[in-house]
Amino acid sequence: MTxxxxxxxxxxxxxxxxxxxxxxxYALLSLGLAVIFGxxxxxxFTHGAQYMMGxxxxxxxxxxxxxxxxxxLVIAPLAVGIVGMVIERxxxxxxxxxxxxxxxxxxxxxxxxxQGLFRxxxxxxxxxxxxxxxxxxxxxxxxxxxPNYRAWVILASIVMCLAxxxxxxxxxxxxxxxxxxxxxxxxxxxxxxxxRMITLTYGFGVALAAFAxxxxxxxxxxxxxxxxDLIIVVFAVVVIGGMGSIMGSIVTGFALGLIEGLxxxxxxxxxxxxxxxxxxxxxxxxxxGLFGTQR
Amino acid sequence: xxxxxxxxxxxxxRARGLAHQRIATAVMIAFFALAPLVAYPVFLxxxxxFALFACAFNLLIGYGGLLSFGHAMFLGTAGYASAHAAxxxxxxxxxxxxxxxxxxxxxGLVTGLLAIRRQGIYFAMITxxxxxxxxxxxxxxxxxxxxxxxxxxxxxKLFGVLDLDNVWVMYSLVFAVFVGGFLLIHRAVHxxxxxxxxxxxxxxxxALSLGYDVNRYKLLAYVLSAxxxxxxxxTKVLVFELASLTDVHWTMSGEVVLMVLLGGLGTVFGPxxxxxxxxxxxxxLAQIGSWVTVVQGVIFVICVLTFRRGVIGELxxxxxxxx
Numbered sequence: 001m002t003x004x005x006x007x008x009x010x011x012x013x014x015x016x017x018x019x020x021x022x023x024x025x026y027a028l029l030s031l032g033l034a035v036i037f038g039x040x041x042x043x044x045f046t047h048g049a050q051y052m053m054g055x056x057x058x059x060x061x062x063x064x065x066x067x068x069x070x071x072x073l074v075i076a077p078l079a080v081g082i083v084g085m086v087i088e089r090x091x092x093x094x095x096x097x098x099x100x101x102x103x104x105x106x107x108x109x110x111x112x113x114x115q116g117l118f119r120x121x122x123x124x125x126x127x128x129x130x131x132x133x134x135x136x137x138x139x140x141x142x143x144x145x146x147p148n149y150r151a152w153v154i155l156a157s158i159v160m161c162l163a164x165x166x167x168x169x170x171x172x173x174x175x176x177x178x179x180x181x182x183x184x185x186x187x188x189x190x191x192x193x194x195x196r197m198i199t200l201t202y203g204f205g206v207a208l209a210a211f212a213x214x215x216x217x218x219x220x221x222x223x224x225x226x227x228x229d230l231i232i233v234v235f236a237v238v239v240i241g242g243m244g245s246i247m248g249s250i251v252t253g254f255a256l257g258l259i260e261g262l263x264x265x266x267x268x269x270x271x272x273x274x275x276x277x278x279x280x281x282x283x284x285x286x287x288x289g290l291f292g293t294q295r
Numbered sequence: 296x297x298x299x300x301x302x303x304x305x306x307x308x309r310a311r312g313l314a315h316q317r318i319a320t321a322v323m324i325a326f327f328a329l330a331p332l333v334a335y336p337v338f339l340x341x342x343x344x345f346a347l348f349a350c351a352f353n354l355l356i357g358y359g360g361l362l363s364f365g366h367a368m369f370l371g372t373a374g375y376a377s378a379h380a381a382x383x384x385x386x387x388x389x390x391x392x393x394x395x396x397x398x399x400x401x402x403g404l405v406t407g408l409l410a411i412r413r414q415g416i417y418f419a420m421i422t423x424x425x426x427x428x429x430x431x432x433x434x435x436x437x438x439x440x441x442x443x444x445x446x447x448x449x450x451x452k453l454f455g456v457l458d459l460d461n462v463w464v465m466y467s468l469v470f471a472v473f474v475g476g477f478l479l480i481h482r483a484v485h486x487x488x489x490x491x492x493x494x495x496x497x498x499x500x501x502a503l504s505l506g507y508d509v510n511r512y513k514l515l516a517y518v519l520s521a522x523x524x525x526x527x528x529x530t531k532v533l534v535f536e537l538a539s540l541t542d543v544h545w546t547m548s549g550e551v552v553l554m555v556l557l558g559g560l561g562t563v564f565g566p567x568x569x570x571x572x573x574x575x576x577x578x579x580l581a582q583i584g585s586w587v588t589v590v591q592g593v594i595f596v597i598c599v600l601t602f603r604r605g606v607i608g609e610l611x612x613x614x615x616x617x618x
Binding site: 287 | 362409417420421424425432434545552556588589591593594598
């Protein structure tokens with residue numbers, strides 16, 4: 001068996017793959033947070049719960065309606081996104097004139113409610129969700145074994161991230177969005193319905209989280225608390241990347257996933273904390289984050 | 296009204312304001328002195344520990360405008376440090392508490408230097424992430440006993456003579472710690488330091504332009520808050536003879552935010568009332584088990600949407616005086 005730095009390549013690449021998978025979820029979730037923060041100036045603490053709701057939605061679709069993975073990948077983000085838009089209209093919209101911290105507190109409360117309700121109903125042991133038939137099995141690359149489903153998750157999230165980047169940075173809709181981020185009053189004066197845009201943006205950010213949740217379901221099982229600790233790591237990712245740039249969130253997400261994977265190989269004790277340590281170092285050197293601007 | 300008259304009127308109203316706050320302080324102290332005659336003392340000790348914890352948190356958000364979402368790391372760090380000192384090293388209780396508090400102060404200094412580099416939402420996220428890092432450290436560190444925690448922490452004899460296994464002696468100690476901490480915060484808030492802190496909260500660039508070293512004031516407030524939260528944590532460990540992961544978990548950080556929000560952000564007595572309500576709720580609603588999280592979430596949502604002043608804030612508005 002070949003080795004690199006005394007580590008068998010199989011183990012090394014295996015952990016790097018897991019790192020990339022985690023990185024995919026970090027990227028999708030921090031991207032959603034960044035999109036929402038850009039327009040709403042709210043840090044969406046409910047994001048982890050909405051990620052979990054996406055996974056549960058896929059689980060309900062298969063058990064109650066017999067609808068499989070591929071349709072769940074479309075339906076779950078739509079459904080959770082609509083729930084998110086209702087929350088935005090009914091609750092978050094009342095807070096825009098207040099200190100931004102109230103948005104954080106409200107979404108934290110919502111996360112407690114949602115996670116609490118699901119936990120009461122389904123416990124904390126996790127429910128398995130079968131991966132789609134088409135993606136079962138894997139292929140043997142020369143240096144490692146690559147399960148098809150994992151390759152698909154990485155590919156799908158890269159495509160999703162780049163599509164989001166393209167819409168926001170390169171289309172007319174995106175230009176409205178960026179303009180409204182800079183100066184909502186002026187954009188509204190040009191006849192664009194900014195409140196509706198805010199609602200749709202929140203819905204979209206939430207849908208991204210739910211999309212990540214559906215993709216995570218076959219890997220991590222469906223668990224009411226699957227998003228609770230993850231969201232804190234994603235917060236650290238957001239602090240490291242800074243929320244100024246869409247591409248920045250994507251790159252930071254994947255990079256940190258990889259670093260975490262590498263840490264699992266070389267110094268497993270620190271794999272839980274390495275992202276937080278990187279955050280501390282980044283704060284010392286560049287407080288605004290790697291891609292951010294102080295605001 | 297001339298400027299001098301305005302100043303005089305301001306001073307007079309401030310004096311009146313302080314007069315009724317003195318009365319309220321006396322009522323609160325009397326409440327905790329007499330309450331054990333009718334209520335379960337261990338429950339009241341828990342309330343006082345959390346009240347001090349909440350007051351320490353409120354010092355940061357109410358007067359410094361900094362929302363920390365990681366205050367559990369100070370509660371838990373002091374808890375583990377004092378439990379370890381008392382159980383393994385055989386420290387006397389007063390030194391165990393001091394040692395735990397000092398550890399939290401040190402942690403406050405280190406994390407504070409990082410966290411105050413950003414404001415607002417970022418500050419909240421950074422403190423939360425740092426606290427999560429501390430949580431994982433305790434989860435893996437061998438001396439904390441992992442999921443079991445440090446159990447059967449000896450209370451020992453205070454100053455070598457007062458046996459803390461006597462519930463009334465223990466109660467007196469917690470009472471003294473709580474009142475002392477409360478008065479210290481009160482003193483800090485009304486000192487020139489507290490005034491500068493308020494100025495920074497209201498308008499940071501202006502405070503900066505007036506020549507105040509804004510970051511030093513923020514750091515000082517942060518460390519003071521961490522120290523007092525640590526004092527609460529160390530005392531709590533002696534009461535329950537247990538240091539566990541619950542005290543460092545992010546849910547604990549959320550809980551203290553909830554106490555202060557419910558009682559009234561930036562009010563003097565709000566954190567105490569908030570702690571009393573939340574701890575009572577957890578005690579008497581224990582049979583609903585895991586619904587407590589849902590109930591807490593609902594209280595969060597209601598407070599943010601319709602009740603932002605909190606109990607004491609609304610009460611103060613009703614009588615027209617800040618409480």
